[in-house]
Amino acid sequence: MSERADVIVLGLGPGGEYVAGALAEAGLDVVGVEAELVGGECPYWACVPSKMMIRAGNALAEALRVPDLAGTADVTADWSKVAGRIREEATDGWNDQVAADRLGAKGVRLVRGTGRLAGLRRVTIGDRTVEARRGVVLATGTRPRIPSVPGLSGTPYWTNREAMAAADLPASMIVLGGGAVGVELAQVFARFRCAVTVLEGQDRLLAQEEPEAGELAAQALRADGVRILTGIRARRIIHDGTAFTVQVGGTDDETLRAERLLVAAGRHADLAALAVETVGLDPTAPAVPTDGRMRTPAEGLWAVGDLTGKGAFTHVSMYQAEIAVRDVLGRSAPDADYRALPRVTFTDPEIGAVGLTERQARAQGLRVRTSVLPLASSTRGWIHGPGGEGFVKVVEDADRGVLVGATSAAPAGGELLYGLSVAVHAEVSVRRLMEMIYAYPTFHRTVGAALGALR
Numbered sequence: 001m002s003e004r005a006d007v008i009v010l011g012l013g014p015g016g017e018y019v020a021g022a023l024a025e026a027g028l029d030v031v032g033v034e035a036e037l038v039g040g041e042c043p044y045w046a047c048v049p050s051k052m053m054i055r056a057g058n059a060l061a062e063a064l065r066v067p068d069l070a071g072t073a074d075v076t077a078d079w080s081k082v083a084g085r086i087r088e089e090a091t092d093g094w095n096d097q098v099a100a101d102r103l104g105a106k107g108v109r110l111v112r113g114t115g116r117l118a119g120l121r122r123v124t125i126g127d128r129t130v131e132a133r134r135g136v137v138l139a140t141g142t143r144p145r146i147p148s149v150p151g152l153s154g155t156p157y158w159t160n161r162e163a164m165a166a167a168d169l170p171a172s173m174i175v176l177g178g179g180a181v182g183v184e185l186a187q188v189f190a191r192f193r194c195a196v197t198v199l200e201g202q203d204r205l206l207a208q209e210e211p212e213a214g215e216l217a218a219q220a221l222r223a224d225g226v227r228i229l230t231g232i233r234a235r236r237i238i239h240d241g242t243a244f245t246v247q248v249g250g251t252d253d254e255t256l257r258a259e260r261l262l263v264a265a266g267r268h269a270d271l272a273a274l275a276v277e278t279v280g281l282d283p284t285a286p287a288v289p290t291d292g293r294m295r296t297p298a299e300g301l302w303a304v305g306d307l308t309g310k311g312a313f314t315h316v317s318m319y320q321a322e323i324a325v326r327d328v329l330g331r332s333a334p335d336a337d338y339r340a341l342p343r344v345t346f347t348d349p350e351i352g353a354v355g356l357t358e359r360q361a362r363a364q365g366l367r368v369r370t371s372v373l374p375l376a377s378s379t380r381g382w383i384h385g386p387g388g389e390g391f392v393k394v395v396e397d398a399d400r401g402v403l404v405g406a407t408s409a410a411p412a413g414g415e416l417l418y419g420l421s422v423a424v425h426a427e428v429s430v431r432r433l434m435e436m437i438y439a440y441p442t443f444h445r446t447v448g449a450a451l452g453a454l455r
């Protein structure tokens with residue numbers, strides 16, 4: 001005999017947890033299925049613990065700037081403080097009871113286990129079957145992509161999971177991948193005295209962002225002692241019981257050695273594990289296709305979060321979750337709009353970006369004007385001195401006279417991004433933006449100057 005519910009939410013990460021809670025609060029009978037921890041990757045193994053590490057690493061780095069600015073500071077890095085804060089404050093020892101209780105208080109029936117689709121509006125969890133009167137929401141996220149480098153499989157490599165749970169840091173580490181995970185963690189581990197080498201297959205770090213962002217990240221990481229190898233791939237990986245040896249490039253002579261290897265080579269959604277073929281979707285696809293209301297092509301099936309492939313960010317998952325909730329409830333809402341998608345890489349300096357890069361804008365056939373101004377060209381950047389590296393880049397659709405993209409790299413580049421996000425989202429004309437008063441002396445005066453320098 002199968003159980004029934006109005007809606008089944010599969011996966012309770014940031015997106016699924018929001019959908020389940022909001023639909024239950026709206027009076028629907030909701031079953032939420034979670035294989036691991038309610039809250040998902042973000043609070044336990046991703047955003048939150050990594051940002052706690054970064055906050056600590058930034059405190060160390062700022063202390064090291066004291067001699068240039070204010071006298072002397074005697075600082076000793078101690079990873080146990082970071083590990084303790086992550087264990088006690090962030091993850092409650094990787095225990096989700098508080099989150100599960102919160103969801104239960106909203107009326108969600110939590111089912112612990114791994115769910116699979118079994119046809120339209122039907123989910124199985126082990127030998128249990130739940131049928132949904134209204135529909136199913138997929139929110140199962142992604143897993144680390146493990147590259148098929150010979151020798152890697154079977155070695156005790158780390159992913160973000162082991163990195164976030166590390167009670168101690170190794171003396172040395174090779175990071176495979178120079179995207180957001182790789183650069184954020186490489187910098188913070190280096191600041192805690194781990195000798196880090198980043199190996200990135202493409203020709204620069206943060207390859208999906210502006211080239212200036214990758215250059216700045218490389219410069220910042222090198223200043224912290226990180227060795228960066230770009231345009232180079234691992235050919236073979238060996239673990240001898242105590243350390244990793246990575247053969248890179250064309251000859252066996254080129255080898256790197258380190259105590260730990262962190263795989264930070266992207267993420268993938270496992271649609272086959274969800275049995276999406278039972279509802280007519282392609283299990284080999286990289287993402288679940290969704291329309292502007294987060295509906296999939298299958299009847300009564302919505303999807304939100306990383307597995308939709310629209311941007312692997314918690315804010316995307318939450319944004320989509322709100323849209324899905326309204327659609328499930330039959331309430332009208334604007335369609336999902338990713339034109340002004342913001343992202344922030346929390347290196348020091350932080351690198352914020354919104355909308356299109358210059359390259360993407362040109363690829364779309366837009367007539368593009370751009371400008372890049374260093375932060376140091378503003379009074380505030382100059383006053384800030386050490387640690388004040390950064391730039392503002394703006395990308396204009398010259399025919400419409402509006403910004404379609406921007407990058408803000410600065411000590412608080414993610415916060416500096418806010419005004420630029422408003423400009424791209426609301427399509428405020430560049431002429432109107434240039435009529436604004438920019439407070440003195442702020443980092444964001446660089447935005448005003450960059451607009452004036454558009455060519």
Ligand SMILES: Cc1cc2nc3c(=O)[nH]c(=O)nc-3n(C[C@H](O)[C@H](O)[C@H](O)COP(=O)(O)OP(=O)(O)OC[C@H]3O[C@@H](n4cnc5c(N)ncnc54)[C@H](O)[C@@H]3O)c2cc1C
Nearest residue numbers: 011013015035040041046047115140141305306312313314
């Ligand atoms: C190191 C790191 C740092 C990050 N930092 C940031 C950041 O600073 N800012 C940001 O915006 N994003 C960040 N991200 C990305 C962010 O973590 C993800 O975008 C976000 O967690 C995705 O949310 P989601 O709703 O798709 O689900 P997820 O968080 O991926 O959760 C999915 C849930 O579904 C469950 N599940 C999976 N399959 C099943 C199944 N078959 N049955 C039942 N349950 C299942 C899983 O156990 C999991 O709990 C970071 C990622 C990493 C790896």
Ligand SMILES: NC(=O)c1ccc[n+]([C@@H]2O[C@H](COP(=O)([O-])OP(=O)(O)OC[C@H]3O[C@@H](n4cnc5c(N)ncnc54)[C@H](O)[C@@H]3O)[C@@H](O)[C@H]2O)c1
Nearest residue numbers: 147177178179180181182199200201264265266312344345
């Ligand atoms: N601050 C944030 O918002 C934040 C932080 C971390 C992660 N995230 C999200 O998590 C997702 C995953 O992050 P990620 O850094 O793992 O993925 P990513 O896709 O951003 O970067 C992976 C990098 O690994 C490289 N790579 C892949 N295979 C390789 C190989 N065999 N050898 C060398 N290099 C290789 C790729 O060229 C790429 O540059 C990101 O898409 C991002 O959206 C966000």
